[in-house]
Amino acid sequence: MLAEAGIPVHDTSLVTVGGGIGSFVLVDYLRIAGAPTSAIRVLSNIDHPWQTYRYLTRVSQIPDHERIRSDSGSTPDNIWAFPSYAVREAFAARSLRGFLAPLWQVATEPVLSDYFTPRIGAVFESMAREADRISYREMLVSGQVRMVRRRAGGGYLTIITPPKGHAPTRRVAFRSQHVHLGVGYPGLKFLPDLQEYRSRYGDVRRVVNAYEPHEHVYDELIRRPATVVVHGAGIVASRILDRLITDRDRHQAGTHIVHLFRTYVRGSHGPSVFMRRRGGDGWAYQGFNYPKSVWGGQLKARMRTLEGDERKALYDTIGGTNTPRRRRWQAQLARGRHEGWYVTRVGEVERLAPGTDGTVVTRVRTADGMLEIPAAYVIDATGLVADIREHRVLADLLDHSGAGHNPLGRLDVERTFEVRGTRSGPGRLYASGAATLGGYFPGVDTFLGLQIAAQEICDDLASQGFVPHLGVARSVSQWARWMRNQPV
């Protein structure tokens, strides 16, 4: 049928859609387990797996020399997490202090030190090296994936639109036994009231989202003192504040910061003495986006057994917006409060409207009545994740392939990350990343979580004979190859 429609069909064993970090770590696992490059195709609209992540981190204020959120053992370039990033940084150091500092930090975190987290530049370099080692480029097919459908004879058909001029036809199909979806964030989400302001007044300069380029805000604030309103209480808000305060310190910016909280956390909070999270000054504090044992310990084991409302309830307890309690940020904000250029307000935003002198006025409903905050800029650092329906491939899957929603409304996957209800003969459809949040494993949208998903998928595929089981002997011999940077 496709051939009649003039769409060329390529055959392969497994297709992964997305080509971000989730696809990359799965391909890494499969290659290490023994899959040849010919068995895998990565269908993606980016050239490097870290491209989207790099874009989002750049605009949200993590330049290449800055450190990321995840820890030393979250190593998307190395399935063993040994040597970890802290150890590598130590051995790359050129002074005794440089050698000892990361080791001391990783050995004493989070008690005597903040968590060790790698520099983002080091993470990119390490992934580039691993991509070369596993011949990632040989498997990459550029284009925009339109849909994934089950085939009558089993397996799946994935339709992709290659970039203009790259292929003789407008569409190309890939026929494969298995498919993996690693499409990242289904869409960008803006706060509705900010979005409303932007579309009504056509002003996208003064009201910006942290996940879009907004360097002009910082440039302008250095040139002349003004007030900026920051929304949000997650790590991106922390980073925006860091940037604003660093500009004050380094470039004598006279920025006045009004930080708007929807819920203000006054201190430790939680349902029992066994489940109390630290908090204060408005923020909920936590090293990573979930408690650490979600990626391997007690909470991982517990969530794996929960269904429906029980699962949702545990998500509610351990989730919510939070940020790491870093010593640098604590000191910055304490200084700002003391010197009066950093103030917090609590409430629901009612409306944004243009004010006099080119300002934006945020109207906030607070406990003490309505408050009007005029400012030169408003930065929304609240969130990123939209409805999975906003992603065309996922919507198509829900409508035509039997996929469903999990208790948090995202894509429902099994413990093996197989998308429930989409099996096609001997073929299986898997998904990992943000689209699957709400499943048996909460840490999905992180490097380590993507690796955990990749391991589950690789093991599930191994049980069907797609790759050999990755056991002790192969793991050790492959690790030795990684250490010497030899191809798998």
Added chain:
Amino acid sequence: MVPTLAGRLQTRLFLLATVGVVLTVLVTPLLPVDAPLGTAYRASFGVLFAVALLGLGWELAYHGLQQFRWEKDWPTMFGLLTALNEGLLVWLAVRADAVPGAAGLAGSAFVIHFGVVWVGVWLCANGPMRVPFLRWRFHGGRLL
């Protein structure tokens, strides 16, 4: 680390039975003891056995303490610091003649042997262990 109770117990027994045994074999001939090598080995392995056995009780206590931690984690540093309480208890057991083969063991020999084994096991648990056992850290330290 983010251990579960089963993971704690399994990891302790496994690492003492492997890394602990190898280090004990290697370090015992170098210990400052006046006894023949056979006697020294009997004492060292007695101590190793005591660390494993008493450790099962300690792990229960650590697991209980871990419940007060929001993250349900066990910081790397705790794994090193617990050498103090555990070492002290084993030493008291040696002094009370409760450790088979270890009667009259010199304090210095005990400290060196115990210290080497402890640091060796701690280092392995915080890195190299993941190389042969890819799933270990995602299963709370369980091997089975």
